Amino acid sequence: MRTRVLSLLLATPLLGCSPKASPTPAPSAAPAVDRKWWKEAVVYQIYPRSFQDSDGDGIGDLKGMLSRLDYVKSLGVDAVWLNPVYASPNQDNGYDISDYRKIMKEFGTMEDFDRVLQGFHDRHIKVLMDLVLNHCSDQHEWFVQARQSRTNPYYDYFHWWPAEKGKPPARWSHFDENADAWAFNPKTNSYYLHYFAKGQPDLNWENPKVRRELYDMIRFWLDKGVDGFRLDAIAYISKDTSFPPLPAEFAGQWSKYYANGPHLHEYIQEMSREAFGTHDIATVAEAFVSIEHAMKLVDPDRHELNMAYHFDAIGLGYLPNEYKMPDPRGYDLVEMKRIYTEWDEAFEEKGWGTVYLGNHDQPRMVTRWGSDAAEWRELSSKMLTTFLLSMRATPYYYFGDELGMSNARFERLEDYDDIELKTNYEQVRKKGGDLKRFLEGMKISSRDNSRTPFQWDASPNGGFTTGKPWLKVNPNFPTVNVAVEEKDPGSVLNYFKKLVRLRKDNPVLVYGRYALLDAANPDTYAYTRELDGKRVLVLLNFRAKDAAVKTGLDLARATVIAGNYPEPSRDGSLRPYEAVILGL
Numbered sequence: 001m002r003t004r005v006l007s008l009l010l011a012t013p014l015l016g017c018s019p020k021a022s023p024t025p026a027p028s029a030a031p032a033v034d035r036k037w038w039k040e041a042v043v044y045q046i047y048p049r050s051f052q053d054s055d056g057d058g059i060g061d062l063k064g065m066l067s068r069l070d071y072v073k074s075l076g077v078d079a080v081w082l083n084p085v086y087a088s089p090n091q092d093n094g095y096d097i098s099d100y101r102k103i104m105k106e107f108g109t110m111e112d113f114d115r116v117l118q119g120f121h122d123r124h125i126k127v128l129m130d131l132v133l134n135h136c137s138d139q140h141e142w143f144v145q146a147r148q149s150r151t152n153p154y155y156d157y158f159h160w161w162p163a164e165k166g167k168p169p170a171r172w173s174h175f176d177e178n179a180d181a182w183a184f185n186p187k188t189n190s191y192y193l194h195y196f197a198k199g200q201p202d203l204n205w206e207n208p209k210v211r212r213e214l215y216d217m218i219r220f221w222l223d224k225g226v227d228g229f230r231l232d233a234i235a236y237i238s239k240d241t242s243f244p245p246l247p248a249e250f251a252g253q254w255s256k257y258y259a260n261g262p263h264l265h266e267y268i269q270e271m272s273r274e275a276f277g278t279h280d281i282a283t284v285a286e287a288f289v290s291i292e293h294a295m296k297l298v299d300p301d302r303h304e305l306n307m308a309y310h311f312d313a314i315g316l317g318y319l320p321n322e323y324k325m326p327d328p329r330g331y332d333l334v335e336m337k338r339i340y341t342e343w344d345e346a347f348e349e350k351g352w353g354t355v356y357l358g359n360h361d362q363p364r365m366v367t368r369w370g371s372d373a374a375e376w377r378e379l380s381s382k383m384l385t386t387f388l389l390s391m392r393a394t395p396y397y398y399f400g401d402e403l404g405m406s407n408a409r410f411e412r413l414e415d416y417d418d419i420e421l422k423t424n425y426e427q428v429r430k431k432g433g434d435l436k437r438f439l440e441g442m443k444i445s446s447r448d449n450s451r452t453p454f455q456w457d458a459s460p461n462g463g464f465t466t467g468k469p470w471l472k473v474n475p476n477f478p479t480v481n482v483a484v485e486e487k488d489p490g491s492v493l494n495y496f497k498k499l500v501r502l503r504k505d506n507p508v509l510v511y512g513r514y515a516l517l518d519a520a521n522p523d524t525y526a527y528t529r530e531l532d533g534k535r536v537l538v539l540l541n542f543r544a545k546d547a548a549v550k551t552g553l554d555l556a557r558a559t560v561i562a563g564n565y566p567e568p569s570r571d572g573s574l575r576p577y578e579a580v581i582l583g584l
């Protein structure tokens with residue numbers, strides 16, 4: 001039963017809501033909402049490689065980031081999540097770490113990092129690091145040693161299958177041209193396991209020495225003062241080391257199987273105890289898991305992590321049994337609403353969720369979920385921003401989406417950098433598949449679409465670099481950029497800032513109970529949020545045509561709180577991609 005009445009003390013008034021609509025809430029017997037900074041935060045994700053280059057090598061770096069801290073501050077966000085900045089040969093852009101305590105040389109030095117951390121802190125912005133614990137780089141000293149001989153002390157830091165036992169049982173790799181997660185190492189006459197690329201051997205968490213090394217490393221970063229971690233592929237860390245065949249119930253869904261390891265929760269509890277300790281940090285799991293498993297990760301009574309983000313909506317709009325191939329019919333909005341509603345319900349009593357529509361592994365939000373056609377790009381960007389900033393979960397907002405940056409849609413294989421795209425291309429080629437069709441699909445779904453350089457202004461390369469950018473800049477940079485949008489009060493950027501402010505000023509948008517309305521409407525997404533007698537209605541049109549929402553509510557006295565049209569609709573009839581937040 002959803003009877004919880006939150007007795008949160010509202011520090012700030014609900015902007016724009018009718019004062020008549022806010023009676024003093026009745027005292028509640030229900031427990032007060034558990035307020036945490038990371039529940040109230042808007043997290044801004046920065047892909048450092050593409051944010052700002054300072055030395056003309058075409059790669060973003062920490063000195064560049066340092067020069068842009070005031071921009072991040074101007075957004076009003078509370079925290080940043082930085083994609084990996086550790087030493088790495090960059091087979092997978094920093095997700096292959098060769099030294100966890102060093103900074104990637106292209107990004108600068110540890111002193112640069114310390115300055116960036118201090119700079120964010122001076123601006124009251126918290127810093128979340130990416131923590132890659134499932135695997136490291138094959139250039140990491142541990143693996144360099146391990147692959148020398150079976151008696152090397154580091155051999156057991158990784159998972160091996162001795163060749164005398166024959167071929168290892170099939171395991172699928174995310175980034176391998178043969179999709180094979182076992183790679184043969186002649187010196188040891190054994191195969192090592194890599195769920196990701198060959199250059200990303202999986203660490204053996206069964207070995208307590210590995211766990212201790214990693215916890216020690218985590219404390220190193222906590223001692224520096226970082227404020228939390230985004231735990232990469234964390235649900236994959238525990239494996240059944242007898243490597244049995246994939247159980248039938250997983251029906252080829254390797255990611256779900258990998259996320260189901262026997263000691264997962266035991267290891268995370270140990271890490272939480274021994275590494276996170278009593279630090280007031282944010283910890284968010286990147287976990288390809290079911291609601292039931294996610295709940296275990298974030299249930300505060302279990303002392304594991306704070307938040308998890310789910311992948312359930314990520315496959316929408318793609319053809320079944322083909323990797324990231326867009327379905328020409330688009331995605332099913334009713335299904336999308338069902339998924340987000342189900343995940344909201346999961347954390348209704350306990351735990352806490354996250355919400356995102358884009359990140360460095362996904363194409364640009366506006367291309368994927370809205371429309372990047374000239375007439376709709378701005379409106380639909382604002383509509384999606386309204387969604388992200390009005391849900392009951394911590395928004396993880398990807399840099400550039402606040403400008404309405406859209407997919408680069410590269411034409412040629414040579415324009416891409418991403419190991420996922422390149423290995424998948426090889427797979428299609430080897431099978432004699434349709435490579436043209438593959439590249440067409442990747443214009444919509446490839447990860448590089450969201451990794452193109454940030455667009456600062458209309459100068460060459462969008463002001464990102466004076467050199468040759470590591471990935472081409474989206475040709476729309478002369479019009480879609482910070483300089484242009486800062487000046488335009490109606491820009492996507494200024495709308496984002498307004499909505500961030502609104503969320504910060506209105507706890508109902510953070511903690512308020514969520515209720516889906518008009519669930520079967522195929523064109524619109526509508527919901528109410530309610531907290532201590534304050535109630536708001538969010539109406540979103542996901543289509544390039546007019547649409548009407550059946551709210552079942554009397555909107556006669558509704559007040560407009562925010563909207564992406566100059567004269568926001570107040571009666572539930574929405575114009576193309578219209579978004580409106582009403583006070584009830």
Ligand code: TEU
Binds near residue numbers: 132174196286362447
């Ligand atoms: O991604 C983990 C993951 O499960 C990936 O398969 C993800 O779903 C895929 O990239 C989607 O295209 C994390 C990181 O976010 C990703 O960038 C890394 O490449 C990966 O781990 C390996 O560290």
